Amino acid sequence: MAVKIRETELLLSHRLEARSVEATASGTLRLSPELPDAGTAIRWKALAAVDRVVADAETGRLEVRGSLHAWVVYAAAGSESPDPVGALYGGRLEGELTFVAGFDLPPEGVEARWEATAQVRDVDGRFRGDGRTVDVDAVVQVVAMGTVAERTTAVSHVAATAPDRIEATPANLRLNIFFQGAQRTRLAVEEAHGLDLPGGTAARLRVLDLHVEPVITGTEARQGEVEVRGETVFSLLYAIQRHAEESPPEPGGDGEEDEGVEPGAASRTTRLWDVQLAAWSSTEGWTTTIPVPGVEPGTRVRAQAQAADAVVRVLPAEGLVYITCQIDVEAQAWAVRAVPVVADIRSAGPLPVEVRKVELRLESPAGEGRRTFTAGGTVEITGTLPPVDRIVWSGVQIDSLTVRPDTGRAHVTASLTPWAYYLPYKADERATGIVFALWPGAVTLEQTVSVPDLKGEAEVRAALSSLSVEADLINRQTVEFTVSGTCAVEAWLPASQEVVAEAVAVRAAAERQPSIYLVVTQPGDTLWKLSRRYRTSAQRLLAANPALGAHEETTALPAGSRLFIVRE
Numbered sequence: 001m002a003v004k005i006r007e008t009e010l011l012l013s014h015r016l017e018a019r020s021v022e023a024t025a026s027g028t029l030r031l032s033p034e035l036p037d038a039g040t041a042i043r044w045k046a047l048a049a050v051d052r053v054v055a056d057a058e059t060g061r062l063e064v065r066g067s068l069h070a071w072v073v074y075a076a077a078g079s080e081s082p083d084p085v086g087a088l089y090g091g092r093l094e095g096e097l098t099f100v101a102g103f104d105l106p107p108e109g110v111e112a113r114w115e116a117t118a119q120v121r122d123v124d125g126r127f128r129g130d131g132r133t134v135d136v137d138a139v140v141q142v143v144a145m146g147t148v149a150e151r152t153t154a155v156s157h158v159a160a161t162a163p164d165r166i167e168a169t170p171a172n173l174r175l176n177i178f179f180q181g182a183q184r185t186r187l188a189v190e191e192a193h194g195l196d197l198p199g200g201t202a203a204r205l206r207v208l209d210l211h212v213e214p215v216i217t218g219t220e221a222r223q224g225e226v227e228v229r230g231e232t233v234f235s236l237l238y239a240i241q242r243h244a245e246e247s248p249p250e251p252g253g254d255g256e257e258d259e260g261v262e263p264g265a266a267s268r269t270t271r272l273w274d275v276q277l278a279a280w281s282s283t284e285g286w287t288t289t290i291p292v293p294g295v296e297p298g299t300r301v302r303a304q305a306q307a308a309d310a311v312v313r314v315l316p317a318e319g320l321v322y323i324t325c326q327i328d329v330e331a332q333a334w335a336v337r338a339v340p341v342v343a344d345i346r347s348a349g350p351l352p353v354e355v356r357k358v359e360l361r362l363e364s365p366a367g368e369g370r371r372t373f374t375a376g377g378t379v380e381i382t383g384t385l386p387p388v389d390r391i392v393w394s395g396v397q398i399d400s401l402t403v404r405p406d407t408g409r410a411h412v413t414a415s416l417t418p419w420a421y422y423l424p425y426k427a428d429e430r431a432t433g434i435v436f437a438l439w440p441g442a443v444t445l446e447q448t449v450s451v452p453d454l455k456g457e458a459e460v461r462a463a464l465s466s467l468s469v470e471a472d473l474i475n476r477q478t479v480e481f482t483v484s485g486t487c488a489v490e491a492w493l494p495a496s497q498e499v500v501a502e503a504v505a506v507r508a509a510a511e512r513q514p515s516i517y518l519v520v521t522q523p524g525d526t527l528w529k530l531s532r533r534y535r536t537s538a539q540r541l542l543a544a545n546p547a548l549g550a551h552e553e554t555t556a557l558p559a560g561s562r563l564f565i566v567r568e
Helices: 107-111 527-533 538-544
Strands: 003-015 019-030 038-056 061-076 088-092 097-104 113-127 133-160 166-194 205-222 225-246 268-281 286-291 300-315 320-347 353-380 388-406 409-424 435-438 443-450 459-475 478-505 516-520 562-566
Touching (some): 003 166, 003 320, 003 478, 019 061, 019 113, 038 113, 038 320, 038 435, 061 113, 061 133, 061 205, 061 300, 088 205, 088 300, 097 133, 107 133, 133 166, 133 320, 133 353, 166 225, 166 286, 166 353, 225 300, 225 320, 286 320, 320 478, 388 459, 388 478, 409 459, 409 478, 443 478, 478 527, 527 538, 538 562
Antiparallel strands (some): 003 133, 019 133, 038 061, 061 088, 061 097, 113 133, 133 478, 166 320, 225 268, 225 286, 300 320, 353 443, 353 478, 388 409, 409 443, 516 562
């Protein structure tokens, strides 16, 4: 045969449109036994984790199941402390809530690999009359993302010798090749941290609130696996008891002793409390390895991590706090490959060539960009909130994030909600020692990120990371928040390309004398290819070879198989 045809196997991946839905989690939790009965709740918070993602082909639905742990900061019931801070407590509630989110699957979504993330958007609770049982309601934003992977063949090279002549139209594909979608693992992190406690071991400490933020510090692709390295940033809000001695009142000026004061009485000790914030990075980083089939050294990797649960214990004798937390780590690996293929083949010689074409859906990388940013906003302390004496701890949460592609750049807009714990200027019936407040949408971020290869028709995704917040007290009722961080943009260009999936040189008439052939299949042979080569049909091949069953016409046959080919 004077025509040589070489094929290559392509693994194509494309992302389905992300789907988002709100799910609810409701249930009854309880205070830990070591905590006193609750009076007034100051802040409710929760952490959500995705436990399972299942696509059901029969119902056409995608189901995401997850769990949620809640935390409360509150003032104890019936406290007789002269200092409002002395009535404050905080802790993780016993038990967990569950949530379920459902999505309708697109037609190709049944075969997709799905991953999901969950973020608590709102949480509220109500103490029952016993001051220990809590009814908790939470709203969880669940986002599901699917990746469809499909294997196909494409002709990569065609050559012919005289007298046969072949005209081939080349095409170059630049592809994002994803490996098995995102893979996830959960790891446990332990951390002991010493606090500078006044009075040494005599000091008393109560943990009010805890924030755990895992930070990815590095990734590395290895053969069949991805290594993710990170550290954990802890922020601990606590109330600490300090001692102040007071002498008894001096006798009156007339030389008589004040009523109720005994001569030579010992000085009294008044116990006062203060609120402090400790923030630090873990003394040792963490490393986890996630299996990802097909990955090789040099493959590009993206990873993210999220705290799923955290528990803190105070060890007063050692002056330590001991924290254990669960962290969900997710990694996605992909490669950018340039693949030469053939878009069309025309025979200009005596030997005819038949081709089968396919339309490929592609995702070509369209660039990446990142930029550091600073955004600010001013809030007023109004309504039932008391004026501010001192801001103890502040942070921010992302309400919404949108990105619009343009030529060579992407426009990112985000709505941010700053929050703060603060001590009231004058404690009264509206304040129980500390106040928690948030201001939805008070900070707006508008950034333009340079992405040199970006085109307006590309699809883009943006993410904010390394967020830090500064809160400046302008006056007792005005706070200015400044948020800084990094904005990253990733872009890809959906496209389609028609290529030759299979090609075969048809046997000349002189070569087709017999009506029955016994052939041995070669690597890459399909029913379509054999039917064209021997001028028969795939249906006849299946009828003559019942062992093939309902074999697909374009699926490769096992090499070395013996098949009967019947020709009329």
